[in-house]
Amino acid sequence: MVIYGVALLAGCFLGGMFLGDVLGVALGVQANVGGVGIAMLFLILISDALIKRGRLKPVTRDGVVFWSAIYIPVIVAMAARQNVVAALDGGLMAFLAGALAVLASFLLVRVISRIGGMGEPLPPLEDEG
Amino acid sequence: MSVLDSLSNVLVANGLVTAFAFVGIVIWLSYLVSNKLTGGRIHGSAIAILAGLVLAWAGGVVTGGSAGLADVSVLTGVGVMGGGMLRDFTIVATAFGVNFDEIRRAGASAGISLVAGVLGSFVVGALVAYAFGYTDAVSITTIGAGAATYIVGPVTGSAIGASSDVIALSIAAGLVKSMMVMTGTPFVAKAVGLNNAKSAMVFGGLMGTTSGVAGGLAATDKRLVPYGAMTATFYTGLGCLLGPSVLYFTVRALVG
Numbered sequence: 001m002v003i004y005g006v007a008l009l010a011g012c013f014l015g016g017m018f019l020g021d022v023l024g025v026a027l028g029v030q031a032n033v034g035g036v037g038i039a040m041l042f043l044i045l046i047s048d049a050l051i052k053r054g055r056l057k058p059v060t061r062d063g064v065v066f067w068s069a070i071y072i073p074v075i076v077a078m079a080a081r082q083n084v085v086a087a088l089d090g091g092l093m094a095f096l097a098g099a100l101a102v103l104a105s106f107l108l109v110r111v112i113s114r115i116g117g118m119g120e121p122l123p124p125l126e127d128e129g
Numbered sequence: 130m131s132v133l134d135s136l137s138n139v140l141v142a143n144g145l146v147t148a149f150a151f152v153g154i155v156i157w158l159s160y161l162v163s164n165k166l167t168g169g170r171i172h173g174s175a176i177a178i179l180a181g182l183v184l185a186w187a188g189g190v191v192t193g194g195s196a197g198l199a200d201v202s203v204l205t206g207v208g209v210m211g212g213g214m215l216r217d218f219t220i221v222a223t224a225f226g227v228n229f230d231e232i233r234r235a236g237a238s239a240g241i242s243l244v245a246g247v248l249g250s251f252v253v254g255a256l257v258a259y260a261f262g263y264t265d266a267v268s269i270t271t272i273g274a275g276a277a278t279y280i281v282g283p284v285t286g287s288a289i290g291a292s293s294d295v296i297a298l299s300i301a302a303g304l305v306k307s308m309m310v311m312t313g314t315p316f317v318a319k320a321v322g323l324n325n326a327k328s329a330m331v332f333g334g335l336m337g338t339t340s341g342v343a344g345g346l347a348a349t350d351k352r353l354v355p356y357g358a359m360t361a362t363f364y365t366g367l368g369c370l371l372g373p374s375v376l377y378f379t380v381r382a383l384v385g
Contacts, residue, residue, distance in 0.1 A: 009218070009221065009222055009225075010218075012221060013217070013218055013221045016221065017217075020362075020366070023366070024366060024369075027366070027370055028370075029284075029366055029369040029370045030284050030288075030369060031280065031284060031365050031366045031369040032365075032366065033363065033366030033367070033370075034362050034363040034366055035217075035362065036217050036220055036221060036339070036358065036359075036362035037358075037359040037360065037362040037363055039217075039221045039224075040220075040221050040223075040224035040227070040355060040358070040359050041224075041232075041359075043221055043222075043224045043225060044224050044225075044227050044229050044232075045229065047225055047226075048229065061225075064222055064225045065222075065225065067218060067219050067222035068219065068222035068223045068225055070219055071219035071220065071222065071223055071343075071347070071351075071354065072156075072174050072177070072347050072351065073149075073152045073153070073156060073210075074210060074211060074215050074216055074219045075174075075178060075211075075216070075340075075343055075344050075347050076152050076155060076156060076174075076177045076178055076180075076181045076211070077148060077152050077181070077207045077210035077211030077215075078181070078211035078212075078216050078340055078343075078344070079178045079179075079180075079181030079182045079185060079211070079311060079340075079344060080152075080155075080181035080182070080184045080185045080188070080197055080198040080199070080207050080211060081185060081196050081197045081198060081199040081207055081208045081211045081212070082181075082182060082185045082197050082304065082307070082308065082340070083185075083189060083195045083196070083197060083304060084182055084183075084185045084186035084189055084197060084304075084308070085186060085189030085190060085195075085197075086189075086195060086297075086300065086301055086304060087301050087304035087305050087308060088186070089301065090297070090298055090300075090301025090302060090304070090305065091298075091301075092261075093257060093258070093261040093272075093298065093302075094272075094275075094298050094299075094301035094302040094305055095301075095302075095305050096257045097253070097254040097257040097258065097272055097273075097275065097276045097298075097302035097305070098254075098275075098276060098301075098302040098303065098304070098305025098306035098307075098309060099305060099306075099309055100253045100254075100257060100276075101249070101250035101253045101254055101276040101277075101302075101306055102306050102309045102310055102313065102336070104249050104250070104253050105246055105249060105250060105335040105336050106313075106317050106321055107321075108242070108245055108246075108249060108335050109321040109322065109323065109328060109331055109332050109335055110321050110322050110328075112238050112241055112242045112245060112331045112334075112335065113238065113322055113327055113328040113331045115237065115238040115241060116234075116237060116238055119231075119234075119235065119325030119326055119327030119328055120325055121324040121325050122324060122325060122326070122350065122352055122353070
């Protein structure tokens with residue numbers, strides 16, 4: 001059933017968010033520390049274990065795959081609700097602080113990716129629907 | 130009551146469903162522009178995200194609100210669809226089918242990228258603040274923290290007692306960062322080697338803005354999204370940890 005996949009995803013999400021919150025409180029930080037990342041690890045490990053045991057039927061997978069496919073539209077909606085006006089109102093200083101930080105970080109990607117050898121490039125992409 | 134009133138009532142009362150239809154149209158038009166006007170050179174999702182930002186700007190100008198297009202009454206559902214809950218839920222879903230070995234292999238460099246990312250952005254932001262005439266440790270730290278992400282800035286600022294206009298500037302710096310990452314990533318992806326799981330994890334750790342990384346990687350190659358998003362979600366927590374403590378004390382020791 002599709003709902004089993006959705007529920008699996010929801011369970012991983014809530015579990016990760018909970019641990020991220022607990023981690024934030026333990027560190028004395030007013031933020032969730034890595035909740036989404038922990039949830040992703042849960043999903044990867046649990047779904048992998050279920051697939052190996054043959055317990056994750058294709059319909060169940062559909063319940064996860066749908067939400068993964070709806071991700072880009074959600075990101076477009078996210079872009080459409082940003083406070084762009086405030087970002088532009090911050091003036092030159094806010095713009096430079098943000099923009100130069102991005103430039104510096106872009107330059108570091110290659111440097112740090114080299115540590116321990118470069119990764120294997122992904123195979124060429126076929127166009128998605 | 131006119132027909133138009135009925136229509137707007139239906140759209141308002143069913144906000145989230147309206148948002149699905151609206152975003153679908155925006156994406157359809159974006160892929161049309163991508164194929165017809167750029168010959169597919171600029172990815173449809175990159176154009177859609179840029180269109181989203183432009184619409185957000187228009188919405189902010191028209192309504193004077195802070196939630197972009199979501200402040201327009203018939204489009205409040207866009208706020209729900211693009212809000213933190215669905216964003217994080219769908220990001221987690223992208224991890225389905227990810228290879229755990231890739232993550233383990235990139236572990237060390239991803240950890241380094243997180244620390245380098247927070248420190249690097251903070252130093253750049255703090256230097257810009259200093260260059261613009263801020264000399265007190267609280268303002269310099271808050272603006273530097275804002276250059277990390279727009280959450281780290283205000284969290285740090287309120288913890289160390291920054292004024293509200295400085296906090297607003299730190300949020301603006303973080304927003305600029307997030308938008309530049311969203312729109313700029315596809316253009317620099319090749320130059321910085323953003324074509325594999327490991328560099329995507331490093332990228333997420335360096336940039337840290339979950340919205341920026343999520344949007345930027347989606348516009349580059351959607352298979353990279355889960356790797357980048359995974360490290361990026363640790364960044365804001367790390368920034369909130371370091372900002373009001375180590376970083377603030379260091380700045381205070383430097384500027385007195």
